[in-house]
Amino acid sequence: METMRDRFAPVVSRLLDEDPRVAVVLAEIGKDGFRETMARHPDRVVNVGIREQLLVGAAAGLALTGLRPVVHTFASFLVERPFEQVKLDLGHQNAGAVLVSAAASFDWPAGGYTHMAPGDVALLDTLDGWTVHVPGHPDEAETLLHHAVAAGDDKVYVRLSAQSNRQGRVIDGRHFVTVREGRRGVVVAVGPVLDAVLAATQGLDVTVLYATTVRPFDAAGLRRATRAAGTDVVLIEPYLAGTSTAAVSEALADVPHRVLGLGVGRRELRRYGTVEEHTAAHGLDPAGLRERIGRFVGAAEQVGAGV
Structure with a gap:
């Protein structure tokens, strides 16, 4: 089955051909997908080697010359390792770029903890002005890559994953x-967890919202949903649990509400295992989600009934 990352090089290569502002910066990972494009545009496809700090610094330099750099490697090497450069070279200098990650939270368990980055979105959330897209299907990844490159000179993070929902949805990047x-609560499913959430909530009287853009957070959309379904909110994210609970609370600050944040736990799982085993261990499979969402919604029903 085609993955989100399979779409990355073809989509960005077409953008390179169409838009003279677009540039690509790589650090070895992903270079094979751009061999032909590099031959056509040797001045706008740059491979810095295994130097992730330079990866981001070079992208910032290109942005300051007026280009729109698209920067790609694994999430742990794109956000965590060069975080100082993300903070200063991009953020402090107000230089825009599109960071496109792969491997996500635990997409490649055999790579070990060095290749896992469940805290990437939370880490970027400490900085100002970032748009964060979390597609859940290759079609959505393609749509959001176009949105990201076209977003003027903004700072955008696109989080690609090997995990995917069975079908893509019509999304607008906002x-x-x-x-x-x-009528008994709102469940917000982010990116590739949607299928598991739909299976877990089958038969439960809850509204399910699907989020592929989490920064800016669609506070108005959440508020509209809670008017009919109530202000008990379950948030399921494919990265660090609770990353966006503050955004939910801010959106509902003027009304009584409860929030349950589910996602990847902080405890390091030290056996490689499989993606499916990691998903189950973090309670993100349908059975694990059903148990926790059901308990939360059930507790709300008991409170409403005065039990």
Whole structure:
């Protein structure tokens, strides 16, 4: 099955051909997908080697000359290792770039903890002005890559994953999509967890919102959903649990509400295992989600009934 990352090089190569502002900066990883494009545009496809700090610094330099750099490597090497350069070279200098990651939280368990980055979105959340896209299907990844490159000189993070929902949704790069409507709570599913969330909430009287853009957070969309479904919110993210609970609380600051944040736990799982085993260990499989969402919604029903 085609992955989100399979779409990356073809989409960005077409953008390189169409837009003279677009440049690509790589650090070895992903270079094979750009061999032909590099021959066509040797001045706008740059491979810095295994130097991730230079990867981001070079992208910032290109941005300061007026180019729109697209920067790609694994999430742990794109956000965590060169975080100082992300903070200063891009943020402090107000230089825009599109950071496109691969491997996500635990997409390559055999790579070990050095190749896992469940805290990437939370880390970027300490900085100002970042747009964060989390597609859940290759079609959505293609749409969001186009949005990211076209976003003027903004700072954008596109988080690609090997995990995917079975079908893509129509998205606009800004708003949540209502997938199911209910009356006893709102469940927000981010990116590739949607299929598991839909399976876990089957038969539960809850509204399910689908989020592929989490920064800016669609506060208005969440508020609209809570008017009919109530202000108990379950947030399921494919990265560090609780990353966006503050955004939920801010959106509902003027009304009583409860928030349950589910996602990747902080405890390091030291056996390689498989993606499916990691997913289950973090409670992100349908059975694990059903148990925790059901308990949360059930508790809300008991409180409402005065039990």
